[in-house]
Amino acid sequence: MLRFVVRRCLLVLPSLLGLLVVTFLLIRVVPSDPAVAMAGDAATPEQIERLRQQYGLNRPIWEQFVSYVGKVATLDLGESAFSRRPVAVDIAQRLPATLMLTFCALAISVFVGVPLGVIAGLSHNAWPDYLLRVFSVMGIAVAAFWFAIMLQLLFSMELGWLPLRGEISATIPRPPRITGFMVIDAMIAGRFDVVADALRHLVLPAVTLSLGGLATIVRFTRAGVLDTMQQDFVFYERAMGYRRWRLNWIYVLRNSVTATVTQIGLLFGGLIAGGVVVESIFDWPGIGSYTVQAILTGDRQVMLAVTLLVGVVYAAVNILTDLVHGVLDPRLMERG
Template identity: 60%
Template sequence: MLLFLIRRLLLAIPALLGLMVLTFVLVRVVPADPATTLAGETATPQQVQEIRRKYGFDRPLYEQFAIYVGQVASGDLGNSVFSNRPVMDDVRRTLPATLELIFVSLLLATLIGIPLGTLSAVHHNGLLDHVVRVVTVGGLAVASFWFAIMLQLLFSMELEWLPLRGRIGVNIGAPPSVTGFFLVDSLLAGRWDQFVSSLRHIALPAITLAVPALATIARFARVGVLDTMQRDFVQYETAVGYPRHRIVWIYVLRNSVIAAVTQIGLLFGALVSSAVAVEAIFDWPGLGSYAVQAILSSDYKAVLAVTLVVGVIYAVINILVDLVHGLLDPRVAEQL
């Protein structure tokens, strides 16, 4: 297991390096000039040139990239060319909000999607199976930004059940930061009012992200259960008189969720990208909103940092998915 972790970590290094190269080149070849943006519309050519020298924009591209890689290796993501704050501080401030939103969305999608897919497979070609298939196709087809706006119109503006925007009530304030997750920190502080407010604010953006993820997980769980129920050990357990619910929810489900677990890991990366639009709509102060602001202000250091952080998270999640596979399937554990 230890050798597997070391091997996967070593394989992640060239992947992240390639991501850095691609992002660095794409950011620097766009028409926007960060030096001109920093200098302002009224700056003279001499002032623009001075800023270009100050931030190293006048150096060759390969030299700029080498300097950036050295900074990243030392744990320094540089300063924002727009706010002049350390980018790492901005990432630490915004990343917990995005992770909390994604974790809640995945938890909601998993807790509903796996049982729903299992029930659909158990009642194969029945009314429930047909309904689940239609609903999951709709969940995959719906556009997140449109669905988010519809939820806002219904639950926030029409019914006034849930907040329209933000992460917590303005009058309540944020809980003392321990994990950066408001739901967890409010419980640790014993502030139920903060917990309820955080839960109400995260409900709509989490549902928006959870619907397509739920549809994907349900469909893979359904296929896995249908395949497992055709195996000999299921027929044997049925013949010897095992209770139906025990066969389905213990033995069949454990051998069927491996594909769903893989999708959960892949969905994590997909939700990070989807969170950009959702955070903008719900004014959620996360990494997605920060990335949008960085792109609009031509803050290339922030864009590079966001891309690198997302790449690292994606690599870690993939490693964790392989480890969970080993826990679910001893045959996989022997190969690790």
């Protein structure tokens, strides 16, 4: 298994390098001058030129790229042109909020989507199957920004049940930062009022972010169950008198979730990338809102760093997904 992980990690490096090349070139294609944006409208040409020299913007593109890759190799993601702080520091401060939102959205997608997919597969062509198929199509088709606004209008502005935006109420003192995860830090500090308030703020963005993944998992689990139900071992175990719940929720489910596990792995990276819109709408202090701010201000270092971060997350989750596949079906690990 160690050999498998090492080989996969080595294969990831060319992919990340290619991602950097494409992102670096695309950002440079945009007709904007970061030095002009940083200097402001009242800046003189001399001030703009000094900024170009300071950030190396006057050098050839290939030289800028080689310099950037060299810094990334030493875990130096550069300095934000607008916050004047290291990008790595900004990301480290905002990443826990994004991970908290992503984990919650993924948990909703998995723990709700897998059972619904099994139910849809077991009730093939019955009314629950038709209903869940309609839901899965709508879940994939609905735009996240529209769904987020509808949830805000209903649960925040109309009913007043849940907060409209933010990670925590402005009137509640924040607990000391230890892990960066608001709920965990509040529990460590014994601030259960903060825990309750943070969970209330988490509900709407997590549900919004989970919608597309939930619908996808329902579809893939349903397809896996339908395929497994046609296998010989299912007919044999039925003939042997296995209890229906044990057969369906243990043996059929275990042999049906291979494709679902793959989708779960892909969803994790997709949720981080897709959280850009959701975090902006709910004013969530994570990587997504940070990225939107960088795009609006033309902060290239931040855009490159966030893109690289998402690529690393995708790579890591794919390796983890392959390991889970090996646990579910050891034959896959033997094939390498």
